[in-house]
Amino acid sequence: MTKSDLLPGPLPNSLQLTKDGKLKHLLSIEGIPPLLLEEILDRAEQFVSLPDKAQNKAPLLRGKTVVNLFFENSTRTRTTFELAAKRLSADLINLDIRTSATTKGESLLDTIRNLEAMNVNMFVVRHQHSGTAHFIARYCAPHISVLNAGDGHHAHPTQALLDMLTIRQHKHAFPPLKVAIVGDILHSRVARSQIHALTTLCTGEVRVIAPRTLMPVGIEKMGVNVFHDLNEGLDDVDVVIMLRLQHERMQNALLPSAHEFYKRYGLTEESLRSAKPDAIVMHPGPANRGVEIDTKVADGPQSVILQQVTNGIAVRMAVMSMVMGAQSGYSQ
Amino acid sequence: MTKSDLLPGPLPNSLQLTKDGKLKHLLSIEGIPPLLLEEILDRAEQFVSLPDKAQNKAPLLRGKTVVNLFFENSTRTRTTFELAAKRLSADLINLDIRTSATTKGESLLDTIRNLEAMNVNMFVVRHQHSGTAHFIARYCAPHISVLNAGDGHHAHPTQALLDMLTIRQHKHAFPPLKVAIVGDILHSRVARSQIHALTTLCTGEVRVIAPRTLMPVGIEKMGVNVFHDLNEGLDDVDVVIMLRLQHERMQNALLPSAHEFYKRYGLTEESLRSAKPDAIVMHPGPANRGVEIDTKVADGPQSVILQQVTNGIAVRMAVMSMVMGAQSGYSQ
Amino acid sequence: MTKSDLLPGPLPNSLQLTKDGKLKHLLSIEGIPPLLLEEILDRAEQFVSLPDKAQNKAPLLRGKTVVNLFFENSTRTRTTFELAAKRLSADLINLDIRTSATTKGESLLDTIRNLEAMNVNMFVVRHQHSGTAHFIARYCAPHISVLNAGDGHHAHPTQALLDMLTIRQHKHAFPPLKVAIVGDILHSRVARSQIHALTTLCTGEVRVIAPRTLMPVGIEKMGVNVFHDLNEGLDDVDVVIMLRLQHERMQNALLPSAHEFYKRYGLTEESLRSAKPDAIVMHPGPANRGVEIDTKVADGPQSVILQQVTNGIAVRMAVMSMVMGAQSGYSQ
Numbered sequence: 001m002t003k004s005d006l007l008p009g010p011l012p013n014s015l016q017l018t019k020d021g022k023l024k025h026l027l028s029i030e031g032i033p034p035l036l037l038e039e040i041l042d043r044a045e046q047f048v049s050l051p052d053k054a055q056n057k058a059p060l061l062r063g064k065t066v067v068n069l070f071f072e073n074s075t076r077t078r079t080t081f082e083l084a085a086k087r088l089s090a091d092l093i094n095l096d097i098r099t100s101a102t103t104k105g106e107s108l109l110d111t112i113r114n115l116e117a118m119n120v121n122m123f124v125v126r127h128q129h130s131g132t133a134h135f136i137a138r139y140c141a142p143h144i145s146v147l148n149a150g151d152g153h154h155a156h157p158t159q160a161l162l163d164m165l166t167i168r169q170h171k172h173a174f175p176p177l178k179v180a181i182v183g184d185i186l187h188s189r190v191a192r193s194q195i196h197a198l199t200t201l202c203t204g205e206v207r208v209i210a211p212r213t214l215m216p217v218g219i220e221k222m223g224v225n226v227f228h229d230l231n232e233g234l235d236d237v238d239v240v241i242m243l244r245l246q247h248e249r250m251q252n253a254l255l256p257s258a259h260e261f262y263k264r265y266g267l268t269e270e271s272l273r274s275a276k277p278d279a280i281v282m283h284p285g286p287a288n289r290g291v292e293i294d295t296k297v298a299d300g301p302q303s304v305i306l307q308q309v310t311n312g313i314a315v316r317m318a319v320m321s322m323v324m325g326a327q328s329g330y331s332q
Numbered sequence: 333m334t335k336s337d338l339l340p341g342p343l344p345n346s347l348q349l350t351k352d353g354k355l356k357h358l359l360s361i362e363g364i365p366p367l368l369l370e371e372i373l374d375r376a377e378q379f380v381s382l383p384d385k386a387q388n389k390a391p392l393l394r395g396k397t398v399v400n401l402f403f404e405n406s407t408r409t410r411t412t413f414e415l416a417a418k419r420l421s422a423d424l425i426n427l428d429i430r431t432s433a434t435t436k437g438e439s440l441l442d443t444i445r446n447l448e449a450m451n452v453n454m455f456v457v458r459h460q461h462s463g464t465a466h467f468i469a470r471y472c473a474p475h476i477s478v479l480n481a482g483d484g485h486h487a488h489p490t491q492a493l494l495d496m497l498t499i500r501q502h503k504h505a506f507p508p509l510k511v512a513i514v515g516d517i518l519h520s521r522v523a524r525s526q527i528h529a530l531t532t533l534c535t536g537e538v539r540v541i542a543p544r545t546l547m548p549v550g551i552e553k554m555g556v557n558v559f560h561d562l563n564e565g566l567d568d569v570d571v572v573i574m575l576r577l578q579h580e581r582m583q584n585a586l587l588p589s590a591h592e593f594y595k596r597y598g599l600t601e602e603s604l605r606s607a608k609p610d611a612i613v614m615h616p617g618p619a620n621r622g623v624e625i626d627t628k629v630a631d632g633p634q635s636v637i638l639q640q641v642t643n644g645i646a647v648r649m650a651v652m653s654m655v656m657g658a659q660s661g662y663s664q
Numbered sequence: 665m666t667k668s669d670l671l672p673g674p675l676p677n678s679l680q681l682t683k684d685g686k687l688k689h690l691l692s693i694e695g696i697p698p699l700l701l702e703e704i705l706d707r708a709e710q711f712v713s714l715p716d717k718a719q720n721k722a723p724l725l726r727g728k729t730v731v732n733l734f735f736e737n738s739t740r741t742r743t744t745f746e747l748a749a750k751r752l753s754a755d756l757i758n759l760d761i762r763t764s765a766t767t768k769g770e771s772l773l774d775t776i777r778n779l780e781a782m783n784v785n786m787f788v789v790r791h792q793h794s795g796t797a798h799f800i801a802r803y804c805a806p807h808i809s810v811l812n813a814g815d816g817h818h819a820h821p822t823q824a825l826l827d828m829l830t831i832r833q834h835k836h837a838f839p840p841l842k843v844a845i846v847g848d849i850l851h852s853r854v855a856r857s858q859i860h861a862l863t864t865l866c867t868g869e870v871r872v873i874a875p876r877t878l879m880p881v882g883i884e885k886m887g888v889n890v891f892h893d894l895n896e897g898l899d900d901v902d903v904v905i906m907l908r909l910q911h912e913r914m915q916n917a918l919l920p921s922a923h924e925f926y927k928r929y930g931l932t933e934e935s936l937r938s939a940k941p942d943a944i945v946m947h948p949g950p951a952n953r954g955v956e957i958d959t960k961v962a963d964g965p966q967s968v969i970l971q972q973v974t975n976g977i978a979v980r981m982a983v984m985s986m987v988m989g990a991q992s993g994y995s996q
Binding site: 388389407408411412414415418419617618619638639641642644645 | 755
């Protein structure tokens with residue numbers, strides 16, 4: 001893991017904006033101007049505040065075709081995009097790429113060209129390799145928008161956006177806040193996107209807390225303070241963001257054991273006392289209860305985990321409707 | 333198999349009604365008052381009698397999200413609920429739970445909480461364990477309705493409803509009728525739900541016909557007469573309901589062989605002569621031709637098997653539209 | 665491979681027309697009168713020329729249910745039919761038959777009967793055996809239309825139609841044209857359907873080019889000229905249609921090697937020079953680049969491969985809307 005993993009050089013983030021500064025693709029939080037980021041959150045807030053019925057069926061994407069291009073399995077994330085698209089009245093096609101064209105040896109670019117020719121309007125891309133969504137955005141037809149639904153260790157921008165919306169709903173302004181992100185920072189695309197979003201929104205202090213084996217070298221350059229002790233890192237924070245610990249990390253010797261991790265970095269009622277009394281607790285889900293978070297905290301009064309899920313649909317509806325309003329004129 | 337398998341104690345059936353007696357969930361036929369059961373059949377009858385085009389697209393569930401939560405594979409049943417939801421203009425999400433969240437160790441309750449937070453309106457639940465739909469109904473958010481699409485050996489209420497609709501279309505009133513259910517009563521959730529429905533509707537006589545190894549002990553307490561001889565049991569009945577024989581029963585020594593079963597309990601043109609000349613023949617499908625039913629009978633003039641399929645869509649549309657009209661105020 | 669493989673005797677093509685000559689099913693190009701074939705192309709052309717938004721959402725099939733009955737996996741073809749159906753506002757059910765009813769031993773006819781009873785309106789059928797779509801069309805209920813999406817080595821009529829539309833867009837009239845089809849003619853349902861379409865439209869000359877091991881005996885009777893040398897066959901043609909080479913052909917000794925095939929029959933910039941300078945190059949996709957076609961030709965100025973994909977959606981929308989307008993009165 002080097003600096004180039006944190007800031008992939010060959011991916012021009014300007015790619016995601018039109019010439020007049022509107023959202024064309026959502027590839028990473030990096031490169032989204034603060035005002036545009038706030039605009040996305042405002043739009044999402046509108047969807048959340050609509051009465052249920054209006055919230056669940058808007059005609060904004062009627063006549064548009066959205067393709068879920070999932071090269072990596074994630075029923076949970078795929079479902080949130082599927083719901084968002086359907087509630088905007090789009091036609092939605094799920095392509096499980098692992099079992100389809102690639103088995104006939106078709107290349108990624110051939111697949112994209114074919115779907116373009118079918119007059120689709122949006123690709124939602126999830127891939128195990130960093131940069132895939134950028135690659136598709138760079139080479140796809142001008143009328144298409146690309147949303148990154150997670151690429152390798154690189155970015156997961158809609159997750160970061162829903163997190164920002166949740167924080168804003170509880171804490172209103174970002175500059176006075178101290179926010180701690182806890183867990184496997186090294187492998188987390190979620191953490192990268194959260195850090196970019198928090199710094200873009202001028203958060204007072206962003207902390208990352210992890211054992212040395214799960215902390216990327218040079219992460220300070222992203223504008224965060226590094227902690228290896230949980231209680232120290234949580235001291236006086238307003239927001240605690242827990243990350244999901246991937247089981248495979250424990251198998252390849254980066255961690256001694258789940259039990260050991262929980263003892264040192266698991267968020268319990270006791271360790272949470274280091275934070276401000278009104279601190280909120282977040283997790284991208286699904287949580288490993290008893291590994292990175294105690295079930296009492298996950299379901300406790302400070303947890304806003306389920307509100308994150310609700311916001312996830314609203315943020316995806318906001319982004320989808322915004323990129324489809326930005327069809328003409330894009331910068332490259 | 334004990335009495336508690338027939339009447340699961342800890343599942344309060346009042347759960348499925350609102351305080352003012354409307355349908356909130358459909359978990360089992362047990363506990364549905366006769367008038368409400370008739371109301372469901374009346375509503376379904378309306379859908380059947382609509383002209384095709386109106387039948388296939390009604391706006392009643394527009395803006396609602398229905399989730400097919402199938403923990404047990406059943407393309408056939410899943411498709412009927414999918415069709416019913418789409419024809420009511422709902423958004424429909426298919427979640428194949430075996431390959432999704434559970435592989436990440438998420439608990440059933442976590443899955444439910446997450447889907448609730450996505451603002452879904454209805455769960456259609458199929459599970460290999462009895463009581464799962466009740467469990468979800470008891471713990472889910474108040475705005476959600478749960479439909480049981482089959483749970484273990486316990487219940488399959490929409491199947492029983494479509495059977496009642498079919499019987500009513502041919503025989504009009506239930507009190508004068510003799511109805512025989514034939515086959516693997518022991519393992520059949522369909523049989524349990526049919527018996528509850530038939531007794532609720534005051535059917536003159538309900539008979540169950542099976543070999544001793546496939547007949548639950550104490551079944552008489554459900555208000556049925558027990559027969560071990562097919563011709564005796566079919567004597568003078570108005571309705572013959574055949575059950576599907578699961579192949580695995582023949583492998584674990586409950587049955588000598590499919591051939592032997594067919595000889596003693598298979599419905600042939602000859603054995604059907606014991607029933608009334610205008611008796612109708614029903615089967616929940618898919619039929620094992622030559623195992624529990626002769627192909628001449630399955631396709632014969634007395635068979636109403638395909639009408640059952642048609643009614644299955646109508647009954648599901650009726651139940652879905654009724655529970656969605658009963659959003660406010662529910663009893664627990 | 666005998667003549668009966670080319671012209672399956674027991675499949676009455678009149679089946680696909682109503683008594684007054686309208687399209688009821690689309691099973692094969694054989695038996696479609698020239699005027700009707702032109703009418704399909706005209707209708708498809710209308711869809712292509714609509715502005716994007718209108719093209720992507722027409723209400724023509726609102727209230728209709730289309731079932732994708734795919735016994736053979738083909739994500740690509742399935743997706744095109746799914747898109748076409750959804751853009752016509754139909755409800756679309758995908759049935760992956762390999763994992764569903766057949767695992768419970770249900771016969772094809774039982775599956776059809778059940779779906780009919782669910783009041784569906786159209787089957788899109790793909791099957792590894794020739795004649796399956798004809799079989800279903802012959803035995804299904806009168807209100808249902810069947811579209812053949814590929815059956816064995818027999819036919820793939822929508823592919824041929826989109827090819828004809830593409831040729832017509834570039835070359836306008838068929839009688840003056842020389843068209844060459846190159847590759848594995850023996851196993852190609854696409855080639856069969858193309859030959860029928862080209863001869864129906866009175867194409868000046870239709871040539872087939874293949875090694876002897878991949879050329880069906882007696883193919884001349886279909887009205888084509890046979891070539892075994894690529895350059896000779898391509899001499900002065902207006903249209904070059906490449907076929908996809910199935911990898912399994914190379915494993916069972918019909919071909920020495922992919923490399924050898926490419927050397928003799930692969931379409932390169934050099935071999936393409938034998939054709940007219942303004943000849944167009946077509947391929948049903950996905951192309952094996954470097955096996956049957958050079959990547960420079962596939963992506964070159966004469967290639968219309970992606971236009972074929974666009975036309976594929978339009979042709980399927982045209983056929984779907986036409987068969988649904990032809991509900992009453994059919995010949996058998």
